[in-house]
Amino acid sequence: MFRISRLFTLLAIAALAAPLAAQTDVHGTWTAELREGKAFLQVRTAPPADWNGDRWRGDWSMGQSIPIDEIGGLPRNDANLTVSSVKFELRREAGTLTFDGAFREGRGAGLFAFAPRAEYAAEMRSLGYTDDLPIWRRFQLAVHDVGPKYIRALKGEGYDKLTLDEIQRAKTHGVTIEYIHDLKGLGYRTATLESMVRTRDHGVTAEYVKAMRAEGVPATAALDELVRLRDHGVTQQYVQDMKKAGFSGAAIEDLVRARDHGVNPEFVAEVRGLGLNVSGLDQYVRLRDHGVRAAFVQELKAAGYDKLAAEDLIRLHDHGVTAAFVRELGTQGFKNLPLEDVVRARDHGVSSDYIADMKELGLKDLTLSQIVRLRDHGITPGFVNHVRSRGYKPADAEELVQLKNRGLRD
Numbered sequence: 001m002f003r004i005s006r007l008f009t010l011l012a013i014a015a016l017a018a019p020l021a022a023q024t025d026v027h028g029t030w031t032a033e034l035r036e037g038k039a040f041l042q043v044r045t046a047p048p049a050d051w052n053g054d055r056w057r058g059d060w061s062m063g064q065s066i067p068i069d070e071i072g073g074l075p076r077n078d079a080n081l082t083v084s085s086v087k088f089e090l091r092r093e094a095g096t097l098t099f100d101g102a103f104r105e106g107r108g109a110g111l112f113a114f115a116p117r118a119e120y121a122a123e124m125r126s127l128g129y130t131d132d133l134p135i136w137r138r139f140q141l142a143v144h145d146v147g148p149k150y151i152r153a154l155k156g157e158g159y160d161k162l163t164l165d166e167i168q169r170a171k172t173h174g175v176t177i178e179y180i181h182d183l184k185g186l187g188y189r190t191a192t193l194e195s196m197v198r199t200r201d202h203g204v205t206a207e208y209v210k211a212m213r214a215e216g217v218p219a220t221a222a223l224d225e226l227v228r229l230r231d232h233g234v235t236q237q238y239v240q241d242m243k244k245a246g247f248s249g250a251a252i253e254d255l256v257r258a259r260d261h262g263v264n265p266e267f268v269a270e271v272r273g274l275g276l277n278v279s280g281l282d283q284y285v286r287l288r289d290h291g292v293r294a295a296f297v298q299e300l301k302a303a304g305y306d307k308l309a310a311e312d313l314i315r316l317h318d319h320g321v322t323a324a325f326v327r328e329l330g331t332q333g334f335k336n337l338p339l340e341d342v343v344r345a346r347d348h349g350v351s352s353d354y355i356a357d358m359k360e361l362g363l364k365d366l367t368l369s370q371i372v373r374l375r376d377h378g379i380t381p382g383f384v385n386h387v388r389s390r391g392y393k394p395a396d397a398e399e400l401v402q403l404k405n406r407g408l409r410d
Contacts, residue, residue, distance in 0.1 A: 093147025182206035211236035299323035328352035
């Protein structure tokens with residue numbers, strides 16, 4: 001591919017050096033890749049000097065996937081075509097693009113030139129399109145294969161009184177007559193052309209519609225609803241996999257939400273493998289949203305909390321209670337604590353180091369509730385030492401809190 005790349009670089013410099021100021025012809029460079037009976041063909045050229053004022057500084061680059069049968073001069077079924085010199089052409093109603101270059105292992109590059117077809121402008125005027133059609137516009141329309149044939153076919157489907165820009169947009173976005181036929185055959189007979197463009201852009205095909213209907217999406221579902229399903233990654237395979245996981249009665253809207261939040265059959269199997277009693281798809285979504293994963297649950301089980309409900313796990317994770325925190329409390333003598341006490345200690349900033357500091361100061365028989373109260377009132381080791389240096393000898397935690405509340409500062 002080195003020689004092809006080098007050839008393309010040299011050709012690009014030569015072909016794009018001069019803009020289309022005179023607008024007597026259109027020429028530039030091309031690249032192509034052959035695969036599955038099609039050529040993905042990309043053409044690049046400099047726009048006319050007066051096009052779009054000063055708002056455009058780059059080159060035009062347009063690409064399409066074209067069946068090999070529509071290209072004259074390229075062999076069929078040769079995805080690994082290698083040839084040092086090749087000429088081929090693409091004939092369209094607006095004109096003909098001729099190509100000259102080379103291929104190596106199915107990838108090619110070279111130069112192209114566009115020759116407009118003289119009758120095209122008159123044919124377009126006969127259809128009511130009196131737009132100015134300079135050579136560069138005819139070149140664009142040729143690349144996208146926009147001409148009388150496509151316009152008449154659109155009119156036959158009920159899409160009349162369209163601007164040339166609207167027609168070009170539809171063709172550029174892959175709205176073929178076959179695509180329109182397929183969707184109309186599924187009941188979408190009143191869809192606007194813009195709706196067809198949006199649907200095509202988002203990957204909603206007749207096959208997708210049929211597949212989703214087979215999984216329970218009603219035939220009355222609007223195209224926008226199908227676009228939403230497709231955008232959110234709800235495919236037939238996903239629906240079928242979730243049904244196998246036990247959600248055969250789930251509404252499509254619930255599946256959309258589950259898919260958005262990363263709930264898939266693998267996550268469901270992971271949760272069930274932990275022995276959790278999870279009720280409904282919504283609770284799987286909550287577990288996923290709140291970051292509850294297998295490792296978190298397994299570590300808590302190893303720390304002694306092996307029979308927690310899904311909502312308990314969510315609460316622990318939300319409050320930052322980890323297995324490591326539970327073990328730290330255990331090293332200070334606080335084991336087998338009720339869940340509420342562990343959460344309260346974590347929320348109030350009680351740590352193993354804080355408990356150890358209090359013990360070193362002689363406060364050894366404190367309950368966890370007393371430690372939380374000391375922490376809440378800002379009783380630090382420094383404060384305890386300061387109180388004692390002032391001659392106070394508090395008998396318990398409550399006296400320390402009272403001294404702090406009276407305004408004694410460390």
